[in-house]
Amino acid sequence: MEDHFIQLDDVHLTFRIHAARTYSIKETVVNAVLRRNYGKGPTIVNALRGITLNVPNGQRLGIIGDNGSGKSSMLKVISKIYPPTSGKVRCQGFLVPLLEVGIGFNFELSGLENIFLTGAIMGIKRKEMEKKVDSIFEFSELADFANTPVKYYSSGMTQRLAFSIATEVDPEILLLDEIFSAGDIHWMERAEARMRGLIDRTRILVLVSHQMELFEKYCDRVIWMQKGQIIADGEPAELVERYRATAGAGAGALTGDVST
Amino acid sequence: MATLSTITEVWRFREVIKNFVAQDLKVKYRRSYLGFFWSLLNPMLQLAVISAVFSLIFKFEIRSYALYVLSGLIPWSFLATSITESSMSVISAESMLKRQYFPKLIFPLSIVMQNMVTFVLSLIALLCFLGFFIGFKLTPSLMILPLSFLYIMATALGLGAIAAVLNVYFRDVQHLIGVFLSAWFYITPIIYPMEAKQAQDNGAQVKPGAPAEMIDAGPIPHEYRQYFKINPFFSIIEMFHRPIYDGRLPTRSEFIAATIVAFGSLGVGLLFFGYFDKKLIFHL
Numbered sequence: 001m002e003d004h005f006i007q008l009d010d011v012h013l014t015f016r017i018h019a020a021r022t023y024s025i026k027e028t029v030v031n032a033v034l035r036r037n038y039g040k041g042p043t044i045v046n047a048l049r050g051i052t053l054n055v056p057n058g059q060r061l062g063i064i065g066d067n068g069s070g071k072s073s074m075l076k077v078i079s080k081i082y083p084p085t086s087g088k089v090r091c092q093g094f095l096v097p098l099l100e101v102g103i104g105f106n107f108e109l110s111g112l113e114n115i116f117l118t119g120a121i122m123g124i125k126r127k128e129m130e131k132k133v134d135s136i137f138e139f140s141e142l143a144d145f146a147n148t149p150v151k152y153y154s155s156g157m158t159q160r161l162a163f164s165i166a167t168e169v170d171p172e173i174l175l176l177d178e179i180f181s182a183g184d185i186h187w188m189e190r191a192e193a194r195m196r197g198l199i200d201r202t203r204i205l206v207l208v209s210h211q212m213e214l215f216e217k218y219c220d221r222v223i224w225m226q227k228g229q230i231i232a233d234g235e236p237a238e239l240v241e242r243y244r245a246t247a248g249a250g251a252g253a254l255t256g257d258v259s260t
Numbered sequence: 261m262a263t264l265s266t267i268t269e270v271w272r273f274r275e276v277i278k279n280f281v282a283q284d285l286k287v288k289y290r291r292s293y294l295g296f297f298w299s300l301l302n303p304m305l306q307l308a309v310i311s312a313v314f315s316l317i318f319k320f321e322i323r324s325y326a327l328y329v330l331s332g333l334i335p336w337s338f339l340a341t342s343i344t345e346s347s348m349s350v351i352s353a354e355s356m357l358k359r360q361y362f363p364k365l366i367f368p369l370s371i372v373m374q375n376m377v378t379f380v381l382s383l384i385a386l387l388c389f390l391g392f393f394i395g396f397k398l399t400p401s402l403m404i405l406p407l408s409f410l411y412i413m414a415t416a417l418g419l420g421a422i423a424a425v426l427n428v429y430f431r432d433v434q435h436l437i438g439v440f441l442s443a444w445f446y447i448t449p450i451i452y453p454m455e456a457k458q459a460q461d462n463g464a465q466v467k468p469g470a471p472a473e474m475i476d477a478g479p480i481p482h483e484y485r486q487y488f489k490i491n492p493f494f495s496i497i498e499m500f501h502r503p504i505y506d507g508r509l510p511t512r513s514e515f516i517a518a519t520i521v522a523f524g525s526l527g528v529g530l531l532f533f534g535y536f537d538k539k540l541i542f543h544l
Contacts, residue, residue, distance in 0.1 A: 099360075
C-alpha cells in the first residue's frame with residue numbers, strides 16, 4: 001500500500017505587486033527617459049506566512065477562513081501552481097486540483113476530443129481515458145453530441161461535460177476550491193451524488209469552501225486560516241462553531257491581507 | 261540546474277505536448293476540404309509572385325531562381341512563424357497555468373513542434389509538386405536535410421523560448437518581433453542569392469571564359485559579403501540552400517557556423533527560460 005501525504009514545512013508565499021505595472025517596453029523606456037517614478041516600490045503581499053502542515057493518508061481536510069486569508073493560495077502552493085517563496089512543499093500521490101472545471105477546453109474540438117485533451121492535461125494516459133469515455137457521456141447525457149465541436153455547446157452543456165470529466169478521474173490527492181455544480185435541480189442532485197463518489201474515492205481531500213455544512217459532511221479535520229497563518233486546527237464541528245461566532249461579531253475579519 | 265529540472269519536467273509532460281500538437285494541427289486543417297493541401301497554396305503563391313517579380317528585376321533565370329527562393333523561403337517561414345507564435349504561447353496559456361501546474365516550456369515547444377510538422381511536410385510536398393518544373397535534382401547531399409531540420413528546430417525553440425519569456429514581462433515585445441523578423445528577412449539572402457550561381461548553372465547570362473569577377477557577380481558586392489555571413493540565420497538557411505538548390509553539402513565553415521547557431525540558440529534559450537521559469541506565474 002502506497003503512502004500518500006502532503007507536507008508543508010514553514011512555507012511562505014510572497015507576492016510583489018508593482019504599483020505601476022509597466023508591462024511594455026514603450027512605457028518602461030518613456031518612464032526612464034522622463035524620469036517618471038510611479039509607485040513607491042512594489043506592494044508586498046504575504047499570502048502565506050510560515051505554514052507547517054502534515055496531511056496523512058486518508059485524511060479529509062477542510063480549510064476555513066475569510067476572503068484573502070490564504071486558503072486559495074494554500075491550494076495553489078500544494079498543487080505547485082505557485083512555487084513557495086521559502087519553505088518546502090512535498091506531496092506524494094496522484095494529485096488532481098479542481099480549482100475550476102473546464103480548463104484547457106479547445107472549443108474548436110469535439111466533446112470526445114476534449115475528453116482526451118483534458119485527460120492528458122490532468123496526467124491520464126489515453127488508454128485509461130478511453131475506458132472512461134462511456135461513463136462520462138452517460139453522466140453528462142451528451143452522447144449525441146460527442147462529435148460536435150464544443151463551441152456549438154450551450155454553456156450548460158459545456159459545464160456538464162467539464163464536470164463529468166473532472167469527476168470521472170481517480171485522484172489520490174484531491175484539491176477542491178468550492179464544490180461547483182451549476183444547473184437545474186435534477187442535475188444538481190445527480191452532480192452532488194457524483195461529487196460524493198469522487199470524494200469517497202480519493203485518499204486525501206483538501207476542501208476550501210464557504211459552505212460550512214460541507215465541512216461537517218465531508219471532513220474529519222479543519223484548519224482555520226487568517227492572514228496567511230493557521231490560527232486553529234481541530235474537529236470540524238467545533239471549529240465551524242467558533243468560526244461562525246466570529247463572523248457574527250465581524251471582528252476585523254475583513255481587514256485581512258489582500259486577496260490573491 | 262533550473263534548466264535541467266525544466267527539461268526533465270517537460271519529458272514527464274510529453275503526453276500533454278503530444279495532445280497540444282495534435283489538437284492544433286487538427287484544428288488548423290479541419291475546416292477546409294483540401295486540408296493540408298490548402299496550406300501549400302500560400303507558399304506556392306508567395307513563391308510565384310516573388311519568382312515572377314524578382315526574376316524580372318534581377319534578370320535571373322526564373323526556374324532555377326524559383327528553386328532558390330523555395331529552398332530558403334520555406335525554412336524562413338517556419339523560423340519566423342515559430343518565433344512569433346511562441347512569443348504568445350505562455351501568455352495565452354494563462355488561464356490554464358493559474359489552475360494547474362505545467363512546466364511552462366511545453367507551450368513554446370508545442371508551437372515549434374506543430375510548425376515543424378507542417379514545415380517538413382510542406383517542403384517535401386512542394387519539392388515533389390514543383391521540383392520537376394524548377395530543376396530540383398535528387399543528390400546524395402540531400403542526406404544532410406535531417407540535420408538541417410534539427411538545427412533549424414533547435415534555433416526556433418531557443419529563440420521562441422526567449423521571446424515567450426520577454427513577452428510575459430513586456431507585452432509589446434510581440435510587435436517588435438514582427439518588425440524585427442521582417443527586417444531580418446531582407447538582410448538574409450532568401451529572395452536574392454549571395455552568389456550568381458544560377459548564371460553558371462544555366463550558362464544563360466555568363467559566357468564560358470568570362471572574367472572571374474563576372475562569374476562570381478551576384479547582387480551583393482564582394483566586399484560586403486562577409487557582413488552578410490555574420491548573420492546567424494545565414495548559415496541556418498544555407499543548410500537548406502546548399503543541398504536543395506546547389507545539390508551539394510554546405511561548406512565546412514557554413515556547417516560549423518550553423519552548428520554553433522543551433523546549439524547556441526537552444527542553450528541560451530533554455531538557460532534563459534530556466535532562469536525565469538518559476539517567476540513567470542507571478543507576472544501573468
